[in-house]
Amino acid sequence: MTDVTETPLSLCAREPQVPAERLVAEMVPPPRFRDARFETYIPDPAQPSQAEAVEVLSGFAAGLGAGTAAGGGKRRWFARKPAAPAGPRGVYLDGGYGVGKTHLLASLWHATPAAPELKAFGTFVELTHLVGALGFQQTVRTLGDHRLLCIDEFELDDPGDTVLVSTLLGKLVDAGVGLAATSNTLPGKLGEGRFAAQDFLREIQGLSAHFRPLRIDGEDYRHRGLPEAPPPFAGEVVERAAHRTPGASLDAFPALLEHLSRIHPSRYGALTDGLRAVCLTGVRPVPDQSTALRLVVLADRLYDREIPVLASGVPFDQLFGEDMLKGGYRKKYFRAISRLTALARDAEPLAEA
Structure with missing residues (x-):
């Protein structure tokens, strides 16, 4: 040069x-993970939990597509409301940094058989800002007809976020939305070491109930062998x-x-x-x-x-x-x-x- x-x-x-409509339109996997697929995730043979995560998430994606109309269109307004799920309606990818959690989350988004406008992908801070921009009820309406909401970097840094997200995800689960999240902290320990989490134990336990934890072990792939x-x-x-x-x-x-x-x-x-x-x-x-x-x-x-x-x-x-x-x-x-x-x-x- x-x-x-x-x-x-x-x-x-x-x-x-950033106008609210851009916030909604950009709820897709970011450029680094635009081409992320389960097939391009390379599990570490020494870490069986990585291959297991691919298998579990592939099945989860297929289940989210069950009953989707041809073309992945929105559910009709007169369709019967889905029954509230008996168990967790989501998966929660827990593991250290650099084990490929975001790659797997983006792969799940791509693999879920629904139109892009019926799938949302964003970080935790982007989700809370969306609520601030649209208002709580409009956010529920906007995301409530989705098949899947992916939340990357799920962290609870203050009590206000704890109550807000707990209530929002409860509404979305009731509407039949599938949830997936990544974090470095188990769902039952969110907020630990940051604020008086015991004062918000009910909300934190409510959040945890929405997810099946999926542990992913391994070393930081970004620096492995480099x-x-x-x-x-x-x-x-x-x-x-x-x-x-x-x-x-x-x-x-x-x-x-x-x-x-x-x-x-x-x-x-x-x-x-x-x-x-x-x-x-x-x-x-x-x-x-x-x-x-x-x-x-x-x-x-x-x-x-x-x-x-x-x-x-x-x-x-x-x-x-x-x-x-x-x-x-x-x-x-x-x-x-x-x-x-x-x-x-x-x-x-x-x-x-």
Whole structure:
């Protein structure tokens, strides 16, 4: 690549507004998992639970298609309301980061024999924002005629979310919607270490009752057998790469963290629209937990959209302090480190060009 000078974009200059209709239209698997299928998931032979998950989810998808009209159309308004299921109406993929849970969740979405508009796929934070944008009753009406709702990164970080999601999923189960979720935390332990979960035990137990837990064991596939992540580059290398890479953004890391505090996390995906690379200078440990959790969401959206991250400063495995990595959100932080490390590896050619 020649040293053609581009004017880098800036994440800090963007304040996206996301209309409600876009929130609904974008409830599909993200670009990284657009082609995810059960056939392309490669189970680790040393981890039988991975192959078992494929088998269970394939059967679950087939069951969701039972009784679907030709063409996967919506249920007619005069059709008999489905009977309330006697047992769990969903599956809950529990396991460490990097074992392929999102790949399996997206594969389930693709395998379920229903029209795309009758299947929804989104992160937990996107689902709660949808309720905020549409209102509770309209969200129930919008999702209530779906065959399947997939919720990635299911976490309960505050009591308000616990009550909201418990009530919403109860309504959707009553309407006959199939549920599937991924998380690093067993459903009965959601919220543990984050707030006084025992005060909301009824809601948490109600959530747990909707799902059959499916444990997936294994190592982080993103780094299995791969070399160590590249060390951070010098600031001038990052800036030079940003100026010669069309569609790259360039921001100082502290300024970006401050900017994220002014934007709802559900809009972080829109924040990255059109980007081909993210270049960051002066990466340093995040100062507090609220900032750290916002960075986790941004890392997830960058990973979903396959956007390389080129950075100077400290390595990504030093972003979160020891107290954070031992606290209630530690699994989120380890997932963010894993994903950012993979994106840093993807960005190496930009620095070498």
